[in-house]
Amino acid sequence: MLKIGIIGAGNIAKTFIEAVVKGNINVTLEAIASRDILKAIEYKNLYLFKKAYGSYQELYNDTEVDLIYVATPHSFHYEQMLEIIDHNKHIICEKPFTINSSQAEEVFKRAKEKNLFVMEALWTRFLPTIIELREHIHGGIIGEIIKVEANFCFKTDLDRNHRLRNPKLGGGALLDLGIYTITFANLFLGKPESIESKVIKDEETGVDIDEEIVFKYKDNKSAILRSSIIKDLPSVGMIYGEKGYVVVNSFHQTQSAIIYDNNGRIIKSIEHHHKVNGFEFEILSAIDSIEKGRLEDYHIKHLETLNIIKQMDDIRKSWDLIYPQE
Ligand SMILES: NC(=O)c1ccc[n+]([C@@H]2O[C@H](COP(=O)([O-])OP(=O)(O)OC[C@H]3O[C@@H](n4cnc5c(N)ncnc54)[C@H](OP(=O)(O)O)[C@@H]3O)[C@@H](O)[C@H]2O)c1
Incomplete structure (x- = not known):
């Protein structure tokens, strides 16, 4: 053992x-x-x-x-x-x-x-709902994917020394929350061809506290990703395809996903409860x-971890956000 x-x-x-x-x-x-x-x-x-x-x-x-x-x-x-x-x-x-x-x-x-x-x-990558959803999407249940959206935003009132606001502790919304929205986009659309973003930085500590990131892909596909520690938005992931769309509530810790056709009719509900947390x-x-x-691990190959961190490196570079250890 x-x-x-x-x-x-x-x-x-x-x-x-x-x-x-x-x-x-x-x-x-x-x-x-x-x-x-x-x-x-x-x-x-x-x-x-x-x-x-x-x-x-x-x-x-x-x-x-x-x-x-x-x-x-x-x-x-x-x-x-x-x-x-x-x-x-x-x-x-x-x-x-x-x-x-x-x-x-x-x-x-x-x-x-x-x-x-x-x-x-x-952990999101290992959730049975995400795994089953990927199978249906790859099977073409909503056709070709056109757009992905994901929000992971909540309002906090943290001391400047808290790890989320502290550059010495790798603070900022991107590395803590944005990593999930970026993972969601990569899971369903793959690596982006180009990235644009808008950021608000912490006036005191300089880390990112609110951002909107746009991933662009070939054939005009895109992902719009929001992460924030200064505002509340529902943590929803949306996947839009040619034949329908998917709503994944609390997408980073999800236990269910609903797949609709373009008339709003449910095609499939996926539900897998956590056994513990x-x-x-x-x-x-x-x-x-x-x-x-x-x-x-099969669910998160080293290359996948690397790809996501590289995307976060590129985004931080465009913001001139460098941590003291770098
Ligand atoms: N998977 C998820 O859902 C999830 C959720 C939250 C966080 N996380 C990740 O988990 C990690 C820890 O997050 P957390 O919220 O648990 O952090 P945390 O409570 O700030 O720190 C966790 C532990 O790390 C040690 N530590 C804290 N500050 C330190 C410092 N300045 N120097 C050295 N050690 C320190 C402490 O352990 P001791 O005092 O016992 O040594 C502390 O109890 C982060 O990378 C975060 O992104 C993941």
Whole structure:
């Protein structure tokens, strides 16, 4: 049975652990590491990890651990993953995998050299509704796709030091929320031929807080993608085809999608409920991949992670948004 360790005892780690525990996933929760030993002990007791560590380094050094889930802010992912690879462990890393594509390329290269599995935990790609929807779309249920739209926008009132507003922590709406809208466009229309965008930056910290991104494709196809941490919009994904359209509510965590014809009649409803919180699908897939000796997961190949980060690099370049670590 795979033995899992986790670095970063925060909210997203909790979601991951709950998926493992309540989903009865067949792994051992070997160790939790936090910069604060009391927090690590709290998680250990709550979720019955075997060990708690007060530093990430101690977890890297634990030879019992096979796989580490990286649940820290994205600005740390690169250096942490390189260390984990040096310690010969497989990796599931939260999204975005790294803050830019050159970091991601280096991590993938080093993991391959050591024959280790590494995966970005972009959970949307693993949701059964998204997988089934892609099958129907590829089967031509709404004909050729003409346009995709996706919003991931919510109003926040965050302190300037919060990771979403802090450039040192890879802040901004694009890397946190835009990654989902960009993924949605790539899932249904592929890589864009060109990208245009409009951005509003945080007056105090300089990170992007609101953006509208237009992907252009051949034959006048397009995607309109909005991400924001200053305004609320419904998190809906829309796919328009020649013969109909699809509505995917809460698209990044969706449990259902409705496919209509051009007269507004329902052609098909897709519904797959989460067994726990939706993270179980990516975890099960990663475990299956590792057990089969794969170095990448079928649902999110390394190249797909790289493509999306490259698109975000291009968008940030057009905004002159450079993080201090770059
Ligand atoms: N898949 C999803 O749906 C989803 C949702 C939210 C976030 N995420 C991703 O998950 C990652 C973590 O997000 P989060 O919201 O959980 O972040 P967070 O609460 O700010 O941080 C998570 C943990 O990282 C460590 N950490 C925080 N700030 C740090 C700092 N300045 N230096 C070193 N370590 C620090 C802390 O762990 P210790 O104090 O225990 O060391 C913290 O509990 C991000 O990459 C984010 O994009 C994914």
